[in-house]
Amino acid sequence: MKKVFFMLALALTSTAAMAQSTRIIKGAVVDKNGNPLPGATVEATNGAESTTVDADGTFSLEVSRWLNTATARYAGMRKKTLEVQDGDMVFRLSPKYEMDWFLNVVSGVVTMERYARNTNVPNTTYSLGLMGGFLGKNWGGYTKLLWTPNSSFASEPAVPTVTIGATKRVFSFMHAYAGAGYGKVNVVYGETLKIPSSDEELSYYDSWNKDAMAFDLGAIFRVKKHISANVGISWVTDFDQANYYFSAGVGYVF
Numbered sequence: 111m112k113k114v115f116f117m118l119a120l121a122l123t124s125t126a127a128m129a130q131s132t133r134i135i136k137g138a139v140v141d142k143n144g145n146p147l148p149g150a151t152v153e154a155t156n157g158a159e160s161t162t163v164d165a166d167g168t169f170s171l172e173v174s175r176w177l178n179t180a181t182a183r184y185a186g187m188r189k190k191t192l193e194v195q196d197g198d199m200v201f202r203l204s205p206k207y208e209m210d211w212f213l214n215v216v217s218g219v220v221t222m223e224r225y226a227r228n229t230n231v232p233n234t235t236y237s238l239g240l241m242g243g244f245l246g247k248n249w250g251g252y253t254k255l256l257w258t259p260n261s262s263f264a265s266e267p268a269v270p271t272v273t274i275g276a277t278k279r280v281f282s283f284m285h286a287y288a289g290a291g292y293g294k295v296n297v298v299y300g301e302t303l304k305i306p307s308s309d310e311e312l313s314y315y316d317s318w319n320k321d322a323m324a325f326d327l328g329a330i331f332r333v334k335k336h337i338s339a340n341v342g343i344s345w346v347t348d349f350d351q352a353n354y355y356f357s358a359g360v361g362y363v364f
Contacts, residue, residue: 136170137199139163139182147203150184155191209250211364212330212338213242218357220258223297233298237355239270241340243277245285245330245363250277252287254326256344256355258296271346271355273326285330293324293346295353322348336363 139150146167153160154173161171163182173180173194181191182201190201216239223233235258243252256271275289296319328342337360344355 131175132172133175133177133194134170134172135177135180135194135199136168137201138167139169139184139201139203140167141187142202142204144202147184147187150182150187150201150203152180152182152201155179155181209244209246211242211244212361213240213364214330214338214340214359214361215239216241216254216256216340216357216359218256218355220296221354221356223295223351223353237357239357239359241359241361245277245279245332248279250279250285251275252277252289252330254289254291254344256293256357271324271344273324273344275326277330280329283332285332287326287328287330287340287342289326291324291326293322293344293353294319295322295346295348295351297351320348320351322346322353332363333360337361338363 137152139147139152141147146163146165148163148165148167150163150167150169151160152163152169152171154171154177157174157177159171159173161169163169171180177194179191179193180199181189182203183189184203186206187203188206190203192199192201216237218237220235220237221233222235237256237258239254239256241252241254244250252275254271254273254275271291271293273289273291273293275287277285277287279285324344324346326342326344328340330338330340333339339358339360341358344357346353346355
Protein backbone atom coordinates (compact mmCIF):
# COMPACT_ATOMS: atom_id res chain seq x y z
CA MET A 111 0.00 0.00 0.00
CA LYS A 112 2.81 2.35 0.89
CA LYS A 113 4.37 1.59 -2.47
CA VAL A 114 1.16 2.61 -4.29
CA PHE A 115 0.96 5.90 -2.41
CA PHE A 116 4.63 6.54 -3.12
CA MET A 117 4.17 5.98 -6.87
CA LEU A 118 1.07 8.22 -6.91
CA ALA A 119 2.89 11.00 -5.06
CA LEU A 120 5.84 10.71 -7.44
CA ALA A 121 3.54 11.00 -10.47
CA LEU A 122 1.79 14.07 -9.06
CA THR A 123 5.12 15.68 -8.22
CA SER A 124 6.45 15.04 -11.73
CA THR A 125 3.29 16.49 -13.31
CA ALA A 126 3.51 19.60 -11.14
CA ALA A 127 7.18 20.02 -11.98
CA MET A 128 6.46 19.73 -15.69
CA ALA A 129 3.63 22.24 -15.42
CA GLN A 130 5.94 24.69 -13.69
CA SER A 131 8.68 24.25 -16.32
CA THR A 132 6.49 25.25 -19.31
CA ARG A 133 4.17 28.10 -20.22
CA ILE A 134 1.71 28.98 -22.99
CA ILE A 135 2.39 32.01 -25.16
CA LYS A 136 -0.30 33.29 -27.50
CA GLY A 137 -1.04 36.22 -29.76
CA ALA A 138 -1.24 37.14 -33.45
CA VAL A 139 0.97 37.69 -36.51
CA VAL A 140 -0.12 40.56 -38.81
CA ASP A 141 1.31 42.84 -41.48
CA LYS A 142 1.99 46.55 -40.96
CA ASN A 143 -1.66 47.33 -41.79
CA GLY A 144 -3.01 44.86 -39.24
CA ASN A 145 -4.04 42.16 -41.72
CA PRO A 146 -3.56 38.57 -40.45
CA LEU A 147 -0.79 36.42 -41.94
CA PRO A 148 -2.11 32.83 -41.85
CA GLY A 149 0.59 30.23 -42.37
CA ALA A 150 3.27 32.29 -40.63
CA THR A 151 5.55 30.45 -38.20
CA VAL A 152 6.14 31.35 -34.56
CA GLU A 153 9.07 29.63 -32.89
CA ALA A 154 10.93 29.71 -29.63
CA THR A 155 14.15 31.62 -30.25
CA ASN A 156 17.04 29.13 -30.08
CA GLY A 157 14.52 26.42 -29.17
CA ALA A 158 12.78 23.47 -30.79
CA GLU A 159 9.17 24.54 -30.18
CA SER A 160 7.25 26.07 -33.09
CA THR A 161 3.72 26.42 -34.42
CA THR A 162 1.85 27.61 -37.52
CA VAL A 163 -0.44 30.63 -37.35
CA ASP A 164 -4.17 29.92 -37.85
CA ALA A 165 -6.38 31.36 -40.60
CA ASP A 166 -7.37 34.31 -38.39
CA GLY A 167 -3.71 35.15 -37.70
CA THR A 168 -3.63 33.87 -34.10
CA PHE A 169 -1.34 31.30 -32.50
CA SER A 170 -0.79 29.42 -29.24
CA LEU A 171 2.47 27.70 -28.34
CA GLU A 172 3.74 25.81 -25.31
CA VAL A 173 7.34 26.75 -24.57
CA SER A 174 9.87 26.51 -21.79
CA ARG A 175 9.11 28.76 -18.82
CA TRP A 176 12.64 30.13 -19.06
CA LEU A 177 12.24 31.19 -22.69
CA ASN A 178 12.96 34.93 -23.09
CA THR A 179 12.12 35.63 -26.76
CA ALA A 180 10.05 34.24 -29.64
CA THR A 181 10.41 34.85 -33.39
CA ALA A 182 7.78 35.11 -36.15
CA ARG A 183 8.58 34.38 -39.81
CA TYR A 184 6.59 34.72 -43.04
CA ALA A 185 7.64 34.42 -46.69
CA GLY A 186 8.51 37.81 -48.20
CA MET A 187 8.51 39.51 -44.79
CA ARG A 188 11.25 40.50 -42.39
CA LYS A 189 11.36 38.21 -39.36
CA LYS A 190 10.59 39.78 -36.00
CA THR A 191 11.63 38.81 -32.47
CA LEU A 192 9.75 39.88 -29.34
CA GLU A 193 10.28 39.36 -25.64
CA VAL A 194 7.93 36.74 -24.19
CA GLN A 195 5.16 38.27 -22.07
CA ASP A 196 2.14 37.07 -20.13
CA GLY A 197 -0.43 38.86 -22.31
CA ASP A 198 -1.05 38.53 -26.05
CA MET A 199 2.00 39.00 -28.25
CA VAL A 200 1.43 40.83 -31.56
CA PHE A 201 4.08 40.41 -34.25
CA ARG A 202 3.82 43.16 -36.92
CA LEU A 203 5.87 42.12 -39.93
CA SER A 204 7.00 44.43 -42.73
CA PRO A 205 7.97 43.48 -46.32
CA LYS A 206 11.61 42.67 -47.03
CA TYR A 207 11.55 45.01 -50.00
CA GLU A 208 9.34 48.05 -49.46
CA MET A 209 8.69 50.27 -52.48
CA ASP A 210 6.19 52.88 -53.63
CA TRP A 211 5.42 53.56 -57.29
CA PHE A 212 4.93 57.15 -58.44
CA LEU A 213 3.98 59.05 -61.61
CA ASN A 214 4.50 62.81 -61.96
CA VAL A 215 3.49 65.32 -64.63
CA VAL A 216 6.51 67.55 -65.32
CA SER A 217 6.89 70.99 -66.89
CA GLY A 218 9.61 73.60 -67.05
CA VAL A 219 11.83 75.99 -68.98
CA VAL A 220 14.39 75.08 -71.65
CA THR A 221 17.37 77.24 -72.57
CA MET A 222 19.07 76.62 -75.92
CA GLU A 223 22.26 77.51 -77.70
CA ARG A 224 21.82 80.72 -79.69
CA TYR A 225 23.68 82.07 -82.68
CA ALA A 226 22.45 85.53 -83.62
CA ARG A 227 23.68 88.57 -85.45
CA ASN A 228 22.28 92.04 -84.90
CA THR A 229 19.18 90.76 -83.10
CA ASN A 230 17.86 89.33 -79.86
CA VAL A 231 16.64 85.92 -80.95
CA PRO A 232 14.68 84.18 -78.16
CA ASN A 233 16.45 81.09 -76.88
CA THR A 234 14.05 79.90 -74.19
CA THR A 235 10.88 77.86 -74.46
CA TYR A 236 8.87 75.44 -72.34
CA SER A 237 8.88 71.67 -71.91
CA LEU A 238 6.30 69.07 -70.93
CA GLY A 239 6.78 65.50 -69.81
CA LEU A 240 6.31 62.61 -67.44
CA MET A 241 8.45 61.09 -64.71
CA GLY A 242 7.71 57.74 -63.09
CA GLY A 243 9.35 54.94 -61.17
CA PHE A 244 9.60 53.37 -57.74
CA LEU A 245 10.99 54.60 -54.42
CA GLY A 246 12.52 51.88 -52.28
CA LYS A 247 13.41 51.95 -48.61
CA ASN A 248 16.94 52.97 -49.66
CA TRP A 249 17.33 52.73 -53.44
CA GLY A 250 14.89 53.05 -56.33
CA GLY A 251 14.70 53.82 -60.04
CA TYR A 252 12.95 56.15 -62.48
CA THR A 253 12.37 57.07 -66.13
CA LYS A 254 11.78 60.63 -67.33
CA LEU A 255 10.55 61.89 -70.72
CA LEU A 256 10.62 65.58 -71.70
CA TRP A 257 9.27 67.16 -74.90
CA THR A 258 9.78 70.61 -76.41
CA PRO A 259 6.37 71.14 -78.08
CA ASN A 260 7.19 74.52 -79.65
CA SER A 261 8.16 73.61 -83.23
CA SER A 262 9.73 77.04 -83.72
CA PHE A 263 12.49 75.93 -81.39
CA ALA A 264 12.74 72.26 -82.30
CA SER A 265 12.73 70.92 -85.82
CA GLU A 266 11.85 67.48 -84.41
CA PRO A 267 9.68 68.27 -81.37
CA ALA A 268 8.22 64.73 -81.28
CA VAL A 269 11.61 63.28 -80.29
CA PRO A 270 11.71 63.36 -76.49
CA THR A 271 14.61 63.56 -74.11
CA VAL A 272 14.61 60.19 -72.33
CA THR A 273 16.61 59.52 -69.17
CA ILE A 274 16.81 56.50 -66.88
CA GLY A 275 18.44 56.55 -63.47
CA ALA A 276 18.52 55.65 -59.79
CA THR A 277 17.04 57.23 -56.68
CA LYS A 278 18.58 57.26 -53.18
CA ARG A 279 16.68 58.02 -50.01
CA VAL A 280 18.32 60.97 -48.22
CA PHE A 281 15.62 61.83 -45.69
CA SER A 282 12.29 60.19 -44.83
CA PHE A 283 10.56 62.70 -47.15
CA MET A 284 13.22 63.13 -49.86
CA HIS A 285 14.94 60.97 -52.48
CA ALA A 286 17.81 62.29 -54.62
CA TYR A 287 18.00 61.10 -58.23
CA ALA A 288 20.58 61.00 -61.03
CA GLY A 289 20.50 59.44 -64.47
CA ALA A 290 21.49 59.57 -68.12
CA GLY A 291 19.94 58.94 -71.52
CA TYR A 292 19.31 60.27 -75.04
CA GLY A 293 18.05 63.57 -76.40
CA LYS A 294 18.32 66.18 -79.13
CA VAL A 295 20.33 69.34 -78.59
CA ASN A 296 18.51 72.25 -80.27
CA VAL A 297 20.37 75.25 -81.68
CA VAL A 298 18.67 78.55 -82.60
CA TYR A 299 20.03 80.86 -85.29
CA GLY A 300 18.80 84.38 -86.00
CA GLU A 301 19.71 87.49 -87.93
CA THR A 302 18.32 90.96 -88.57
CA LEU A 303 18.71 92.46 -92.04
CA LYS A 304 18.01 96.00 -93.20
CA ILE A 305 15.81 96.34 -96.25
CA PRO A 306 17.60 98.38 -98.95
CA SER A 307 16.18 101.86 -99.58
CA SER A 308 14.09 101.58 -96.42
CA ASP A 309 14.38 102.11 -92.71
CA GLU A 310 12.60 98.84 -92.07
CA GLU A 311 14.35 95.76 -90.73
CA LEU A 312 13.64 92.11 -91.33
CA SER A 313 14.34 89.61 -88.56
CA TYR A 314 14.20 85.87 -88.87
CA TYR A 315 15.41 82.84 -87.01
CA ASP A 316 15.67 79.13 -87.58
CA SER A 317 16.57 76.06 -85.53
CA TRP A 318 18.14 72.66 -85.97
CA ASN A 319 19.07 69.80 -83.69
CA LYS A 320 21.61 67.01 -83.29
CA ASP A 321 21.80 63.70 -81.45
CA ALA A 322 23.07 64.17 -77.93
CA MET A 323 23.52 62.68 -74.48
CA ALA A 324 21.21 63.69 -71.61
CA PHE A 325 22.07 63.84 -67.90
CA ASP A 326 19.71 64.29 -64.93
CA LEU A 327 20.08 65.54 -61.37
CA GLY A 328 17.36 66.42 -58.87
CA ALA A 329 15.16 65.42 -55.94
CA ILE A 330 11.79 63.74 -55.37
CA PHE A 331 9.71 64.70 -52.33
CA ARG A 332 6.97 62.76 -50.52
CA VAL A 333 4.63 65.68 -49.82
CA LYS A 334 1.88 63.44 -48.40
CA LYS A 335 1.14 59.72 -48.35
CA HIS A 336 -0.14 59.71 -51.95
CA ILE A 337 1.38 62.93 -53.32
CA SER A 338 4.89 63.36 -54.73
CA ALA A 339 6.77 66.33 -56.19
CA ASN A 340 10.06 66.68 -58.03
CA VAL A 341 12.52 69.39 -59.05
CA GLY A 342 15.61 68.98 -61.18
CA ILE A 343 17.81 69.92 -64.09
CA SER A 344 18.56 67.98 -67.28
CA TRP A 345 21.66 68.75 -69.34
CA VAL A 346 21.42 67.71 -73.01
CA THR A 347 24.68 68.03 -74.92
CA ASP A 348 26.74 66.71 -77.80
CA PHE A 349 29.75 68.19 -75.94
CA ASP A 350 29.76 71.09 -78.39
CA GLN A 351 26.37 72.74 -77.81
CA ALA A 352 24.02 72.20 -74.87
CA ASN A 353 20.40 72.67 -73.76
CA TYR A 354 19.31 72.96 -70.12
CA TYR A 355 15.91 71.75 -68.90
CA PHE A 356 14.85 73.25 -65.56
CA SER A 357 11.75 71.32 -64.54
CA ALA A 358 9.36 70.62 -61.68
CA GLY A 359 6.41 68.31 -61.32
CA VAL A 360 3.75 66.85 -59.08
CA GLY A 361 2.00 63.50 -59.13
CA TYR A 362 0.56 60.48 -57.36
CA VAL A 363 2.15 57.76 -55.23
CA PHE A 364 0.50 54.35 -55.60
